[in-house]
Amino acid sequence: METVACNLCGSDRYHVVYKMPDRKFFREDFFTVVECERCGLGFVNPRPTLSEIQKYYPAKYYHGPPTKSHERYLNRRFSAEASFLKVLENGEGSKRLLDVGCANGDFPRFMAARGWEVEGVENAESSQRIKDFRVYTEEFDRIPVHEPRYDAVTAWAVLEHVHDPTAYFQKASDVVKKGGLFVFLVQNFQSVASRCLFCEDVPRHLYFFTRETVKRYLEKTGFALEKEVNGRKIYKLAPYNWLGFMVRTWLFGKKYEFRDAPLTSKEFRSVHNLRPGLVTALKYAAYSPTMVVDRMLWPLIETVQILRKTYGISTFVGRKL
Numbered sequence: 455m456e457t458v459a460c461n462l463c464g465s466d467r468y469h470v471v472y473k474m475p476d477r478k479f480f481r482e483d484f485f486t487v488v489e490c491e492r493c494g495l496g497f498v499n500p501r502p503t504l505s506e507i508q509k510y511y512p513a514k515y516y517h518g519p520p521t522k523s524h525e526r527y528l529n530r531r532f533s534a535e536a537s538f539l540k541v542l543e544n545g546e547g548s549k550r551l552l553d554v555g556c557a558n559g560d561f562p563r564f565m566a567a568r569g570w571e572v573e574g575v576e577n578a579e580s581s582q583r584i585k586d587f588r589v590y591t592e593e594f595d596r597i598p599v600h601e602p603r604y605d606a607v608t609a610w611a612v613l614e615h616v617h618d619p620t621a622y623f624q625k626a627s628d629v630v631k632k633g634g635l636f637v638f639l640v641q642n643f644q645s646v647a648s649r650c651l652f653c654e655d656v657p658r659h660l661y662f663f664t665r666e667t668v669k670r671y672l673e674k675t676g677f678a679l680e681k682e683v684n685g686r687k688i689y690k691l692a693p694y695n696w697l698g699f700m701v702r703t704w705l706f707g708k709k710y711e712f713r714d715a716p717l718t719s720k721e722f723r724s725v726h727n728l729r730p731g732l733v734t735a736l737k738y739a740a741y742s743p744t745m746v747v748d749r750m751l752w753p754l755i756e757t758v759q760i761l762r763k764t765y766g767i768s769t770f771v772g773r774k775l
C-alpha cells in the first residue's frame with residue numbers, strides 16, 4: 455500500500471469521508487476514501503500500488519454475459535455515448551477517434567460504422583485481442599503518439615480507475631487536435647450514492663470527481679469544460695438503500711457506516727449460496743424489508759437527482775484550446 459498526496463493540487467491535507475471494503479471480491483479488505491481539503495478531489499488513501507492493484511482485477515471482473523438483452527443494452531449505451539461526438543460529424547472527411555479503455559472494442563467498432571477512423575487503448579491483460587483496428591496495449595499516458603492526431607478522445611468509466619489521472623488528462627491534451635474533444639464519464643462524488651451509500655467499486659475506483667475538480671483538471675491541461683451531462687443513459691449508479699440512509703441520518707441523527715448498509719440482493723445470494731428466483735426474493739425481502747420499498751422508490755429518487763444534477767454519474771466534454 456502507498457500513501458499519496460492529492461493528484462490534482464498536490465496538497466497532503468485531506469480528511470476521511472468513509473471506509474468500506476472491496477464489496478465484490480475481497481470483502482475483508484477495507485479501504486479509506488479521503489477528500490482533499492484544498493480542492494475537493496476524492497481518492498482512496500492509502501491505496502494498493504500499481505502492482506498490488508492487479509489482485510483486485512481477477513479474470514471474472516472482465517467477463518460480461520454475451521446475451522441478447524446485453525446486446526440491446528450495449529446498443530443503447532453506444533448510441534448515448536456517440537451523441538457526444540455528433541458535433542464533430544459535420545464537415546469534410548472522416549474523423550479520428552481514440553477510445554481509451556476500449557475493452558473488446560465494441561464502442562470504436564460502433565463509431566467506425568458511423569464513418570469514424572478508430573483506434574483504441576486497452577491494457578487489461580484479460581481482454582481479447584482486437585484485429586480489426588489498432589489498439590495500444592500500454593497505459594494511455596505511455597502510448598507512442600506524441601502529436602495532436604485525434605478529433606476526439608473518449609474514456610468511458612476509465613479515469614476513476616487509474617493511479618495518475620493528471621497524466622491521462624495531459625496525454626489527452628497532447629494527442630487531441632485544437633478544437634477537438636475529450637469526452638469522459640466518471641461518477642459524481644457529490645451524489646449521495648457515491649459519497650454516502652457505499653456504492654463505489656473500491657478499490658478498483660481510486661478517484662472520485664466533481665464538476666469543480668473536473669473543471670480544474672481540464673483547465674490545467676489545456677481544455678475548457680464545455681458540457682456536463684448528469685444522468686443514467688450510459689452507466690447507472692443506483693441510490694442503494696437511500697431510504698435506510700435517510701431514516702438513520704435524518705430521522706435519528708446517527709452516522710451511517712458501512713456496517714449499516716444491507717447486502718445487495720446479489721451479495722445476499724452469493725453469501726448464502728442461493729439461486730435467483732421467487733424463494734430467494736422472498737428470503738431477501740425478509741432479510742431487508744426496507745430495501746424492497748427503497749427499490750420501488752429508485753425511479754422517483756433518480757429522476758429528482760437528475761433534475762438537481764446530483765445523480766451518481768456524469769459525462770463531461772472538454773474542448774482543446
Ligand SMILES: [Zn+2]
Pocket residue numbers: 460461462463464465490491492493494495
Ligand atoms: Zn487537492
